[in-house]
Amino acid sequence: MNEHIRYVTGQIQDADTLPALLTAAFYGLETVERATALLAETTPENHRTDCDNALTASVDAWWALSDAPTWSSPxxxxxxxxxxxxxxxxxxxxxxxxxxxxxxxxxxxxxxxxxxxxxxxxxxxxxxxxx
The missing domain is CATH 1.10.287 (Helix Hairpins)
Structure with a gap:
């Protein structure tokens, strides 16, 4: 996951137009979703609720961003x-x-x-x- 996070961070930092920013943020949110899913599977039981909440929120953020007309138009x-x-x-x-x-x-x-x-x-x- 560290390599994914490093890559997406670079993409976000290099984005300079609205479509590029939205696309980089979208991929960033996908990475966050994958990371929180991994955490939900691997963390100790006492942190599962927090990880599940983070996963749900990351999915919600991804869906919210998918409504941006500048990005979502194919x-x-x-x-x-x-x-x-x-x-x-x-x-x-x-x-x-x-x-x-x-x-x-x-x-x-x-x-x-x-x-x-x-x-x-x-x-x-x-x-x-x-x-």
């Missing part, structure tokens, strides 16, 4: 165009995961990467139906 793309762009991103992510799987010597890392590629392939197939 660039006036048709669903088919957005599906095609998303599908291309899925392929890029899959290629990246395959490279990572080839570079790791840890079998658990390799399995995680290849499993993610398998699921990404399912995303790609589903998106092809939209286009």
């Amino acid at each position: 660039g006036h793309s048709t669903p088919a165009e957005l599906a095609a762009r998303t599908s291309a991103l899925v392929l890029l992510i899959s290629q990246t995961l395959l490279q990572a799987a080839n570079k790791t010597s840890d079998p658990a890392d390799r399995i995680a990467c290849l499993t993610a590629v398998h699921h990404a392939g399912r995303v790609h197939d589903a998106l092809k139906e939209i286009g």
